[in-house]
Amino acid sequence: MATTTTSTSPTGGPAVSFRDLAYLPLVRSLTTAINITTKAQQHVASSSSSDPSSPTEEDVVTARLAPDMYPFWQQCYQLRKTTSNVVQRLSATTPGPVTDPARPEEGTITTFAQCLAILQAARDELDQAVTDHPDLFADEQAPAGTSVQYGPLSLPVSKKAYLEGMMVPNLNFHLAMVYAILRMKGVPLGKVDYMGPFFADYVDMDEVKKEMAAAAAAKQKE
Template identity: 35%
Template structure:
C-alpha cells in the first residue's frame, strides 16, 4: 500500500469521523440547553474568522481535493451551502464515502507528481505529491477540524481532548 495513501486517506477519515462525533455532541448540548444548532453553525472563534460551517466545508474540501490533486481522481463538487447540522453531517458522510471509495493503488508512484494550485487570487503554490500531503493538506485539514473543535468548546459544548483524539487512536 502506498505511504501517501496510508498517511492521508485514513487520517482524513478519522478526522472527519471525529468532526461528525463532536457535531453530535454539540447537537445534544443545544437540545439540552434549548437553543438552535444554527447558533453553533454560525459561531466563530473571533469576528474576523469564518464560522463552524465553513470549517467543516474546508476540512471536507481538503480531504476530497487531495484525492484529485495527488491521486488524479475525478472531482466531487459540493456546493458549500450547508447551514444546518443535518447538512453538515451529510457533507461529512459524503466525504467519507468518497475517501473510502478510492483505491489505495492510485496513490502509488505519486510522491514526485507536480501539483500546482492557487491559494487566493494572487498566490500560486507548487508542490510534489508527498510534500503537498505533508506540508499543506494535512496541516490545513488539522487546522480546520481543530478550529471547529475550538469553536464548539468556546460555545460551551462539553468536549475534551479524548473527544478529539479518540477516532485517531481507534485504528491502532
Template identity: 30%
Template sequence: MRKNLRPCRPLFSLRADQTKLKPGPVSVSLRQTQGGFMSFTLYDASVAGFIRTTEAVAGILKRGRAHYEDNALDLESATEERLCGDMHPLHFQINSVRHHSVNAIRGIKGGSFEPPKPLEKTDFQSLQDLVQSTIDELKSYEADEINGLYGRDLVFKLGEREMPFLAEGFLMSFSVPNFHFHATTAYDIFRMKGVPLGKRDYISKLVLKSG
C-alpha cells in the same frame, strides 16, 4: 449582531518567508521489521489520518447537536458561530475539512487545486451530511491508489499565482496542516459554546500495535 469586527484575513495568505522556500524532497520515515524496512506510506500519512479525524468531527457535530437540543438552544445559530471575530464561521470550517482531504486527493489526481467554493447549504443537517459523505469517499480509496500518486505534479492556483507541488509535498506541507487546523477550530467553536467535549473526542481512534 457583531460590531467592529475586523475583516477576515484572505484565504491562504502567505508570509514573505513562505514564498521564498526552495522546493525539496519530502522525507519518509522508515520503521525496521524482522524482514527489513517497510515504508510509512503516503496513504498512512494522509488518508488514514483524514478518516480518523473526520470521524471525530462527525462525533463532535453529533455532540454539539445534542447539547443545543437538550438546552433548547437555536441549533442553526451554531453554523454561524466563530471562534474569534476575524475568523470564519463553523460552516466554513466544516467545508474546509472536506476540501483539504477529499478535494486535495481529487486535486492531485486532476493536477490542480484551488481554494474552496462556498457551500450552497449551511444548515446544521447539511453539515453533518457533508462530513458523512467525506468519510464515505475517503474510505473508498485504496491504499495502492493513494500511494500511486507519489511524485505526481500538482499546481495550486491562487488567483493569478500558481504554486507547483509534488503530491507528497502538497499533502504533507499544505493539506494535512490545513485539514487539522480547520478540524480543531470546529472543535474549539463547540467548546467555546459549552458543549461537553474533551481531547479524546478529537483524538478519536488510536492505532495500536497488533498481534
C-alpha cells in the same frame, strides 16, 4: 493495480507510507468532526429542552471565534473542500486545477444535520475514490507532480509535498476550529473526543474513556 511498497527507515523500522501520510489523516479528521458534531447536536437538543435560554442549533452552527474567521458550518465545509481537493489531485495523471465542491450560500446552513451532511459527503467521496482507484494512496504516487494555489501563485510541487505542506496542516487547523467553536458554545467535549479516532487503531479508546470517567468520579469524592 500498482503495488504499495514498504520501505524502511534508517533505523531499520518501517517508514511512513504514502497511505499513512495521505489517507489516515483524512479518515481520522473526518471521523472526529462527525463524532463531535453529533455530540454537539445531542447536547444542544438536551439542553434546549431543559433550559430555553441555552444556545440553539443555529447559535452554534453560525458561531465564529473572531469576526474575520469562518463560522462553524464553514469550518465543516473546509474539511469537505480539502478532502475533495486531495481526491482530485491524487486521481489526476497530470497537474491541473481542481474544482471545489459547491459552497452553501451564506445563511442557508443553520442545523447540525446540514453540517453532518457536509462532512458525510466528504467521507463518501473519499470512500468512493478508494473504491474506484485502489492505488490512489500507493507509495508510487508520492513523487508525482501536482500544483497548488497559494494566494495568487500556482506552485508546482510533488504530491507528497502537497500533502505534508498543505493538506495535513489545513485539516488540523479547520478541525481544531470545529472543536474550539463547540467548546466555546458550551458543548462538553474533552481532548479524548478530539484524539479518539487518531489513537483508536492502537489502544482501546472505550477502555480509556471508562478509566478516565472512573478517575474523575473518584476525584469528585475526595
